[in-house]
Amino acid sequence: MAAASDPLVGDVVDGRYEIISRAGRGGMATVYRALDRRLDRIVAVKIMRDDLDDDPEYAKRFDSEARAVANLSSAHIVSVFDQGVDRGRPYIVMEFIEGTNLKAVLVQQGALPPERAVRLLEDVVSGVAVAHAAGIVHRDIKPENVLISRGNDVKVTDFGLARQSDAPTMTVADGVLGSLSYVSPERLLHQAPVDFRSDVYSIGVVAFEMLTGHKPFTGDTAEIVAQHLNADVPAPSTITAGIPPWLDALVTACGKRNADARPADAGELLARIRRGLAAMLYGNGHEPALVASMTEPSGSLAAVPPRLPPVAHEDTPTLASESGPADRVPAAQQVFKRRRIFAAVLAGVIVLGVVLGGWWLFSGRFTTMPDIVDQTSDAATSLVEAANLTLATEGAFSEDVAQGIVISSTPKAGSKVPRHSTVRAVVSLGPERYTVPQVTGISQADAEAAIGNNHLTLGTVTQDYSDTVPEGTVISSNPAEGTDVPPNTPIDLVVSQGPQPITVPDLTGQSQQGATDALTALGLVASITQANSCTVHVGNVISQDPSYSADNPVTLHKGDTVTLNISNGPASVTIPSTVIGMKSADALKTLQDLGLTVSFNYLGPDVTRQDVVMAVTPAPGTSVTGCGTKVILDIS
Numbered sequence: 156m157a158a159a160s161d162p163l164v165g166d167v168v169d170g171r172y173e174i175i176s177r178a179g180r181g182g183m184a185t186v187y188r189a190l191d192r193r194l195d196r197i198v199a200v201k202i203m204r205d206d207l208d209d210d211p212e213y214a215k216r217f218d219s220e221a222r223a224v225a226n227l228s229s230a231h232i233v234s235v236f237d238q239g240v241d242r243g244r245p246y247i248v249m250e251f252i253e254g255t256n257l258k259a260v261l262v263q264q265g266a267l268p269p270e271r272a273v274r275l276l277e278d279v280v281s282g283v284a285v286a287h288a289a290g291i292v293h294r295d296i297k298p299e300n301v302l303i304s305r306g307n308d309v310k311v312t313d314f315g316l317a318r319q320s321d322a323p324t325m326t327v328a329d330g331v332l333g334s335l336s337y338v339s340p341e342r343l344l345h346q347a348p349v350d351f352r353s354d355v356y357s358i359g360v361v362a363f364e365m366l367t368g369h370k371p372f373t374g375d376t377a378e379i380v381a382q383h384l385n386a387d388v389p390a391p392s393t394i395t396a397g398i399p400p401w402l403d404a405l406v407t408a409c410g411k412r413n414a415d416a417r418p419a420d421a422g423e424l425l426a427r428i429r430r431g432l433a434a435m436l437y438g439n440g441h442e443p444a445l446v447a448s449m450t451e452p453s454g455s456l457a458a459v460p461p462r463l464p465p466v467a468h469e470d471t472p473t474l475a476s477e478s479g480p481a482d483r484v485p486a487a488q489q490v491f492k493r494r495r496i497f498a499a500v501l502a503g504v505i506v507l508g509v510v511l512g513g514w515w516l517f518s519g520r521f522t523t524m525p526d527i528v529d530q531t532s533d534a535a536t537s538l539v540e541a542a543n544l545t546l547a548t549e550g551a552f553s554e555d556v557a558q559g560i561v562i563s564s565t566p567k568a569g570s571k572v573p574r575h576s577t578v579r580a581v582v583s584l585g586p587e588r589y590t591v592p593q594v595t596g597i598s599q600a601d602a603e604a605a606i607g608n609n610h611l612t613l614g615t616v617t618q619d620y621s622d623t624v625p626e627g628t629v630i631s632s633n634p635a636e637g638t639d640v641p642p643n644t645p646i647d648l649v650v651s652q653g654p655q656p657i658t659v660p661d662l663t664g665q666s667q668q669g670a671t672d673a674l675t676a677l678g679l680v681a682s683i684t685q686a687n688s689c690t691v692h693v694g695n696v697i698s699q700d701p702s703y704s705a706d707n708p709v710t711l712h713k714g715d716t717v718t719l720n721i722s723n724g725p726a727s728v729t730i731p732s733t734v735i736g737m738k739s740a741d742a743l744k745t746l747q748d749l750g751l752t753v754s755f756n757y758l759g760p761d762v763t764r765q766d767v768v769m770a771v772t773p774a775p776g777t778s779v780t781g782c783g784t785k786v787i788l789d790i791s
Contacts, residue, residue, distance in 0.1 A: 169241045199251040217245045223314040231282030233312040254305045258298035266368035278309035284421035287351045296357035297334045340412045351420035359409025366391040397550025401431040404449040441547040526568035543574045550584040558585030588639040594629045602629045614645030620655035656710035661703035667721045678713035689782035691722035725780040732775035742768045750781030758791045
């Protein structure tokens with residue numbers, strides 16, 4: 156209804172862009188779906204709100220958006236085609252994206268599977284990386300500004316708050332621009348000029364929301380600001396299980412309050428995402444080195460241990476001998492004795508070293524892999540740590556094993572494993588289920604897209620008539636929307652054909668009541684007219700509109716009207732007196748026009764006949780039916 160009442164709908168901007176409908180409304184502008192008459196294509200026209208026309212700051216931001224995006228070339232950024240001012244209203248013309256946005260997807264689906272989330276994140280960061288390479292900070296990255304086409308193309312939009320990386324930001328007192336849930340701490344505190352790391356923080360918040368289905372910080376304005384300033388974005392794994400450790404670490408790094416601890420820009424963030432994806436492809440997604448690389452500050456070097464100052468050694472003083480000459484052993488003997496003792500000790504040390512080395516090499520450095528299958532994830536971690544090992548987990552769906560229980564381990568229980576090494580476990584995510592999306596009340600094409608986006612498949616599509624659901628719109632689904640089903644479950648649809656056509660029956664000759672009842676039973680409405688008839692009994696149907704045709708049946712829809720012409724019987728006419736004295740031919744026509752049958756009674760021979768009516772039977776003034784009643788004219 157809002158779009159229908161919008162005064163701009165139907166208007167033509169700058170004599171070129173015909174406004175078709177309203178597509179969305181924001182704090183600064185309204186976006187319309189429009190036709191570019193010159194190039195005959197559908198575009199999005201963003202027009203600044205009328206109540207902001209007098210604010211030069213808003214007009215400046217509007218202009219900066221067009222300039223910021225016009226020179227960016229990326230498959231993941233909404234393209235700007237044109238810019239101008241029409242009747243005092245600034246506008247921007249952009250490509251129109253048929254589809255939805257990330258916010259709508261999250262509202263509908265909640266937390267996304269990690270693989271899908273990271274693929275969406277890769278596309279978003281790819282677009283932002285192009286902006287960063289051009290020196291532009293977006294400053295309003297949020298799910299609403301991530302558009303997803305029906306073909307699953309991902310595009311970043313709304314650069315209305317974008318600035319060059321060395322431009323100053325605004326303080327909270329001046330009014331923070333953008334959405335508070337995604338704003339970086341340094342923007343809230345005005346700690347430094349806006350730079351690319353502010354966008355990285357916002358991307359981290361969006362990634363957290365994709366993986367968990369929740370924003371990291373919630374509450375009223377004061378509570379959200381306090382949480383941004385006093386806490387880092389938590390690890391998504393604290394809420395949702397099954398997130399790859401490297402991805403968990405990367406989101407945490409992006410959400411650090413200290414900007415120096417984040418990736419420097421979207422280009423570096425993109426490199427880390429692709430490094431993680433490549434590692435997952437080759438089965439190395441849980442390597443500790445990979446996880447560690449996700450949290451390294453931008454441009455950081457490996458820490459170099461400080462040099463320790465040399466330790467000052469004191470010379471050990473020589474102890475004075477208290478032995479008398481009689482107790483002394485000859486020097487040669489003392490030397491020999493000391494050598495034997497040293498040799499014995501050395502031999503003992505060597506033997507002990509060999510024994511210990513052999514024990515360590517063949518037994519001591521190993522521990523036994525505990526049996527953690529069918530244990531909870533926490534219990535498995537405790538068992539593994541008790542065996543001097545580190546446990547790395549990954550999630551997998553299972554129809555048989557309950558969520559949070561270990562399905563398998565690598566290596567298997569009882570295997571010899573080097574101490575302090577990393578072992579792996581697959582933890583059940585429970586049955587893989589996806590919710591049947593809302594499909595009723597939308598077009599068949601939109602329903603099919605929603606089914607595909609939810610990891611489901613299109614089943615059988617049947618057609619049915621409906622008096623309430625428009626043609627081409629989905630009436631119902633099986634399984635019903637909101638049902639949790641396994642992946643690739645076929646979803647059957649019933650699509651409306653519109654109202655069921657009703658064939659008009661032959662009602663002529665039926666009584667008025669019978670014909671009316673027949674139409675009512677079919678869902679049609681009877682309209683009654685009346686006329687005289689010489690052939691149809693009083694109260695019966697003379698004719699109908701629409702008429703009946705066996706060769707070319709007429710169809711109507713429920714609620715349509717059929718007109719019934721009902722017989723009043725024959726019409727009564729009065730024998731006119733004017734026929735007396737008429738010529739026979741004139742009298743004949745007058746009586747036939749009244750529906751009467753005329754015969755002549757000649758009173759004299761032809762040679763003397765004047766051809767004038769002398770009398771009429773029945774007599775003039777007599778009332779008769781006009782359905783062929785016989786009248787006799789006496790002709791002289």
